[in-house]
Amino acid sequence: MTRQAVDIREIRKSFGLEFNLGPVSLSIPRGAICALVGPNGAGKTTLMNLLMGIGRADGGTAELAGHDIRTEEVEVKRRTAYVSPDLSYRAWGSVGRAIDFVSGFYPDWNIDRCDRLLQSFGLHRGERIDTLSFGSRVKLATLFALSRDAELLLLDEPTAGLDPLARQQLFAELLKYMRSEDRTILISSHQLADLERFADHVAVMQAGQVIAFGSIPDLLERYVQLDVQLPHDAPVQSSVLRAISRQQDRACVLLDRQSSQRQSLEELGAEVISENPLTLEELFIALMKTGRTRWQPKLSAA
């Protein structure tokens, strides 16, 4: 059994001049809950779709649960569950018929768990899918993912359209799913406060690239916000400054402790007034505003 639940190497997809994904490389260890965050149009859904075989990548490779997504597609899908608001089950008419159809493909389908989730999510077998609200359709897709023992969950915006109570229920169900150590979740959402509590890793995407990846405590340790007084006489280059906000000679700066940025600032005469830790949401906003360069993964030798 490989240690990585998700191993993406240089995967890329071009959509003409408008948008290019990648090359993206990402390794998520088994047992991790990894949040995939980024602004709208960053490429999160495209990446998840490519991993799930919805669309073909132009290049690169990826393994999910130790199986190549191109050559072992069926095995990958047996071990992986995918939830997305884009998945439509309306063609099956009722909730019950959709469940009967989908469950037939999975020998590990757990009928008792499915019934419990139906009750928990407030869904009924006889309900017509086209009368369900948007949130309930997402719940139905989540039910399909959680009613079996998938090793890996790919969740694209599973909280979309859910009220706070339903969101709490969803995260409670996901935590139950994570009781087994071998299971892994890759979840994209804009609810960063929820993700900070729930996830242990985060990958930040911007314009089709992964710009930061790591365990959440490590990233929050690595990046801090500096309040700096800039020198009056010497202008500081914006590439050195990486200002989140600036008012005349005062600036809020995103500092990467692993870079020589602080030294560069001090050499230019900037005075650090205070150093403040960031929450995940603040770090996300700071990374978006400062447009960090692409994160380079350490690829292990084959």
Add this chain to the structure above:
Amino acid sequence: MNRTILALLLDYHRRTLGAWVLLVCVQLMQISAIWVLSKDNLPIVGAVIASLTFCATWDSPHLAMRTLPITRAASTWAG
């Protein structure tokens, strides 16, 4: 026959039963129109409108099919 293929076939015919009924109705209307009005081109317009209406209202299960543990070819055909 493979159980997966049988399940897909049964499901496909169950899901698309409405479309087959629609097709028969359009065919009957076409034959009736040709017979009553003796205008060959009129029913074709009706068939085109019916097809476009069907395509516009059809919510494809293709993406949901792609997540199932079946080959790309099977999901493309069944979706």
